[in-house]
Amino acid sequence: MSTEVKEKETEQTETESVESSHQSRRMEQKRQRASQRDLEEEAREEIDDADETIEIKVFRFDPEVAGKEEPRFDTFHVPFFKGMTVLDALIYARDHYDSSLTFRHSCRQAICGSDALFVNGTQCLGCKTQIADLEGHLNSTIRIEPLPHQEVVKDLVVDMEHFYDQMEAVEPFFDADELPDGELEEQRQDRENREKIKMSTRCIWCGACMSSCNIAAGDNEYLGPAAINKAYRFAMDEREGENRKQQRLNIIEQEHGVWRCQTQFSCTEVCPKDIPLTEHIQELKREAVKNNLKFW
Amino acid sequence: MYEHDVLVIGGGGAGLRAAIAAHEEGADVAIVTKLHPVRSHTGAAEGGINAALRDADSWEDHAYDTMKGSDFLGDAPAIETFAKNAPDEVINLEHWGMPFSREEDGRVSQRPFGGLSFPRTTYAGAETGHHMLHTMYEQVVKRGIEVYDEWYVSRLAVTDHDDPEDRVCHGCVAYDIKSGEIGGFRATGGVILATGGLGQAFDHTTNAVANTGDGPAMAYRAGVPVEDMEMIQFHPTTLPSTGVLISEGVRGEGGILYNDEGERFMFEDGYANNEGELASRDVVSRAELTEVNEGNGIEDEYVHLDMRHLGEERILDRLENILHLAEDFEGVDGLEEPMPVKPGQHYAMGGIEVDENGETCINGLYAAGECACVSMHGANRLGGNALPELLVFGARAGYHAGGRDLGEARIDTGPSAMSEEEDVQTPVSPGAIDAGDEDIAADGALVEPSEVIDHHVTAEERRVDELLEKEDGVNHAEVRADVQETMTQNVNVFREEDNLKEALEDLRVARERYQDVFVRDPSRTFNTDLIHTIETRNIIDVAEAITLGALAREEFRGAHWRKEHQERKDDEWIKHTMLAWNDGNPTIYYKPVELEGEDKTYEPKERSY
Numbered sequence: 001m002s003t004e005v006k007e008k009e010t011e012q013t014e015t016e017s018v019e020s021s022h023q024s025r026r027m028e029q030k031r032q033r034a035s036q037r038d039l040e041e042e043a044r045e046e047i048d049d050a051d052e053t054i055e056i057k058v059f060r061f062d063p064e065v066a067g068k069e070e071p072r073f074d075t076f077h078v079p080f081f082k083g084m085t086v087l088d089a090l091i092y093a094r095d096h097y098d099s100s101l102t103f104r105h106s107c108r109q110a111i112c113g114s115d116a117l118f119v120n121g122t123q124c125l126g127c128k129t130q131i132a133d134l135e136g137h138l139n140s141t142i143r144i145e146p147l148p149h150q151e152v153v154k155d156l157v158v159d160m161e162h163f164y165d166q167m168e169a170v171e172p173f174f175d176a177d178e179l180p181d182g183e184l185e186e187q188r189q190d191r192e193n194r195e196k197i198k199m200s201t202r203c204i205w206c207g208a209c210m211s212s213c214n215i216a217a218g219d220n221e222y223l224g225p226a227a228i229n230k231a232y233r234f235a236m237d238e239r240e241g242e243n244r245k246q247q248r249l250n251i252i253e254q255e256h257g258v259w260r261c262q263t264q265f266s267c268t269e270v271c272p273k274d275i276p277l278t279e280h281i282q283e284l285k286r287e288a289v290k291n292n293l294k295f296w
Numbered sequence: 297m298y299e300h301d302v303l304v305i306g307g308g309g310a311g312l313r314a315a316i317a318a319h320e321e322g323a324d325v326a327i328v329t330k331l332h333p334v335r336s337h338t339g340a341a342e343g344g345i346n347a348a349l350r351d352a353d354s355w356e357d358h359a360y361d362t363m364k365g366s367d368f369l370g371d372a373p374a375i376e377t378f379a380k381n382a383p384d385e386v387i388n389l390e391h392w393g394m395p396f397s398r399e400e401d402g403r404v405s406q407r408p409f410g411g412l413s414f415p416r417t418t419y420a421g422a423e424t425g426h427h428m429l430h431t432m433y434e435q436v437v438k439r440g441i442e443v444y445d446e447w448y449v450s451r452l453a454v455t456d457h458d459d460p461e462d463r464v465c466h467g468c469v470a471y472d473i474k475s476g477e478i479g480g481f482r483a484t485g486g487v488i489l490a491t492g493g494l495g496q497a498f499d500h501t502t503n504a505v506a507n508t509g510d511g512p513a514m515a516y517r518a519g520v521p522v523e524d525m526e527m528i529q530f531h532p533t534t535l536p537s538t539g540v541l542i543s544e545g546v547r548g549e550g551g552i553l554y555n556d557e558g559e560r561f562m563f564e565d566g567y568a569n570n571e572g573e574l575a576s577r578d579v580v581s582r583a584e585l586t587e588v589n590e591g592n593g594i595e596d597e598y599v600h601l602d603m604r605h606l607g608e609e610r611i612l613d614r615l616e617n618i619l620h621l622a623e624d625f626e627g628v629d630g631l632e633e634p635m636p637v638k639p640g641q642h643y644a645m646g647g648i649e650v651d652e653n654g655e656t657c658i659n660g661l662y663a664a665g666e667c668a669c670v671s672m673h674g675a676n677r678l679g680g681n682a683l684p685e686l687l688v689f690g691a692r693a694g695y696h697a698g699g700r701d702l703g704e705a706r707i708d709t710g711p712s713a714m715s716e717e718e719d720v721q722t723p724v725s726p727g728a729i730d731a732g733d734e735d736i737a738a739d740g741a742l743v744e745p746s747e748v749i750d751h752h753v754t755a756e757e758r759r760v761d762e763l764l765e766k767e768d769g770v771n772h773a774e775v776r777a778d779v780q781e782t783m784t785q786n787v788n789v790f791r792e793e794d795n796l797k798e799a800l801e802d803l804r805v806a807r808e809r810y811q812d813v814f815v816r817d818p819s820r821t822f823n824t825d826l827i828h829t830i831e832t833r834n835i836i837d838v839a840e841a842i843t844l845g846a847l848a849r850e851e852f853r854g855a856h857w858r859k860e861h862q863e864r865k866d867d868e869w870i871k872h873t874m875l876a877w878n879d880g881n882p883t884i885y886y887k888p889v890e891l892e893g894e895d896k897t898y899e900p901k902e903r904s905y
Binding site for chain 2: 001002003004023026027030031038039062063064065083094095098099100102103104105106107108109110111112113114128130153154155157160164168171172173174175176179184185186187188189190191194197198201202204205234237239240
């Protein structure tokens with residue numbers, strides 16, 4: 001690859017050297033413009049220009065940074081725009097004021113399940129929560145905290161290991177008793193059965209339900225709504241067969257399984273994918289009872 | 297040091313499929329991923345998985361549609377391998393429990409998609425990717441495959457031979473985001489890159505924040521050529537304010553595009569007289585932007601996608617997720633009003649050069665999925681072809697690294713496959729600021745695997761220390777924003793020489809400024825500031841590669857439109873644009889497209905829909 005500037009220097013015709021110096025002048029201007037891009041300054045200007053601004057108060061904690069070992073709240077002033085989400089506000093604060101502000105996020109569209117947070121006292125996904133939908137968003141501070149009942153790693157990041165362990169405890173994988181052996185032969189599933197498991201398959205493992213659950217808060221071994229829902233997803237899938245279903249019911253029936261649920265519906269209320277978690281847990285209780293009657 | 301037979305870098309669709317395949321071969325396989333696998337962006341894929349499952353369909357037709365869709369820049373051996381294997385992969389997923397949408401008789405449903413001659417797109421509602429990702433992760437759990445989640449791979453451990461084709465990849469270096477540990481990972485069988493997209497090089501994209509092109513950037517700097525990087529797909533239906541994707545499934549089910557005049561412009565203005573809204577994605581994106589540029593856009597920005605006439609029942613059955621996305625991210629009720637849409641960066645057809653077995657020119661280094669270029673999508677990917685691609689080639693890479701004999705590949709890789717050199721005139725020099733490549737040691741002395749890994753671990757520790765210890769400097773977010781801005785302005789759907797050159801200048805400035813970046817957060821605990829800063833360098837490298845490819849290719853083919861070159865030039869341009877890092881002084885060359893299939897030659901024809 002060759003750069004045009006070099007070539008022009010060797011040819012040395014008048015117009016081209018003019019172009020060449022024009023080129024370097026343009027590059028110099030670009031450099032200056034770029035170095036002037038100061039994001040904090042930009043934020044000040046944007047706040048002055050904005051019709052409306054909001055204040056977010058964010059939980060901060062870092063076990064190894066002086067001044068952050070003790071949890072505290074930092075307040076950030078952010079210009080408001082129509083359609084702004086809690087995640088947008090956090091990204092703005094991080095990119096303009098404090099790049100150490102830490103939170104998980106990836107897809108920005110409520111499918112990766114990374115950014116479950118505790119906003120104004122409710123579990124929700126930051127990317128799916130419109131600032132405009134929060135009560136009094138323009139005249140009171142929005143409080144953003146990590147998910148309660150989980151260990152905080154740093155700022156808004158919680159340790160998800162316990163949640164993942166509970167998910168894995170229900171043997172969360174499809175395991176048919178037998179498979180069709182013809183070439184390109186799929187298992188048949190009727191539409192009603194697919195419809196029956198549809199909502200349960202929407203879980204994005206965000207952990208909002210577990211965090212909202214009083215029982216899970218008091219009983220660390222409780223499987224929790226997400227894991228039980230996962231068990232439901234397989235137990236109700238008719239492709240798996242009766243043997244496997246029995247085994248699945250045995251798992252969710254154990255001491256820290258479905259019977260712990262006291263049908264408070266808090267999980268169902270916070271689920272960002274609208275999964276009827278409590279209903280699924282109740283249905284599994286009924287299945288377990290039926291199952292036991294059959295064997296007695 | 298952590299040791300496994302096979303290391304898979306990335307926990308999305310391609311990575312999970314590769315890991316399962318390597319495990320089936322009996323390999324000790326581990327997945328190293330910067331997110332937990334279920335957070336991967338495969339989960340955001342909506343539309344479906346193409347596969348010729350039924351008697352009335354054939355893999356040959358699927359292959360032809362794919363070749364035509366690629367605008368004859370795809371390689372026949374890759375496309376045929378893909379089309380033949382896709383049906384088995386779909387049935388495999390079904391046997392793993394994937395909740396596909398079903399017909400009355402209980403069989404897997406298929407629907408029409410753009411550019412397909414048969415309704416062969418299998419799907420699970422409008423959240424196919426979510427179900428596929430979770431179904432495969434479940435199988436990873438079942439098999440007890442080890443997952444290092446929230447470990448960020450920042451460097452490949454490759455030997456330092458002069459010729460990239462002599463180099464060997466022995467593993468990688470990864471950073472444990474939670475603890476700050478920098479670990480060396482040794483792989484005796486192979487390292488498979490499955491890092492996904494690079495959409496963060498643009499500011500209006502359907503891609504996740506995590507899609508920063510880490511794989512292409514790392515492989516490129518390690519000596520693997522990147523292929524057809526200019527071929528970027530802009531999806532025609534993304535929400536204007538966020539870039540959130542509205543599935544092609546909406547048009548597949550009968551959704552209609554209207555301009556501000558209420559015209560069904562795809563037909564009325566002659567953009568695609570036969571297929572209309574279901575023309576290939578590049579055709580529809582250009583049509584929309586042409587309408588907007590001619591003053592027929594709504595608010596001078598977007599067009600309308602209307603699905604109201606499909607009726608509530610059908611929408612709820614097949615497209616329910618679209619209603620939620622439109623409501624949550626644009627405040628629009630798709631049952632009551634048309635949805636605003638505009639083109640957004642969606643997919644990279646190009647990427648790390650590999651053959652049909654997933655192998656790069658560096659021994660022991662593989663790539664699969666969006667980060668790779670095999671090449672089957674050529675100049676334009678058909679909707680519904682990305683998911684089966686990551687299944688077919690993820691599996692092949694996994695099997696091959698695990699030791700299965702897949703036969704000799706027909707696609708040549710590495711600089712030795714060059715047919716022609718190119719000398720592109722650039723306004724500024726691209727590549728490293730200081731020539732010489734920090735990712736490879738320079739003296740040819742490093743051969744022994746553990747030494748190679750130790751060397752790279754030490755280099756990475758030094759880099760992280762420097763970034764953390766610097767007291768002041770530039771915030772990477774500023775540099776990243778500059779890159780995204782210039783790419784979206786200058787390397788978008790419509791490309792002109794002057795703009796491409798301007799982008800190269802801007803990218804050079806970004807690279808210079810990046811020399812001064814610092815990480816403000818001093819912590820070793822979950823330091824996302826550090827991770828994002830390292831990612832931004834990858835974004836600069838891939839953005840530059842895209843722009844160089846776009847400047848080199850002086851024709852209009854598929855997704856690549858050039859103002860100065862308004863036609864497809866088959867005599868000259870049925871060849872891949874290859875870019876080699878060359879230790880910091882990038883060079884461009886070409887390699888021929890393979891149009892010779894197993895039983896037939898694919899003759900380039902005019903591509904009309």
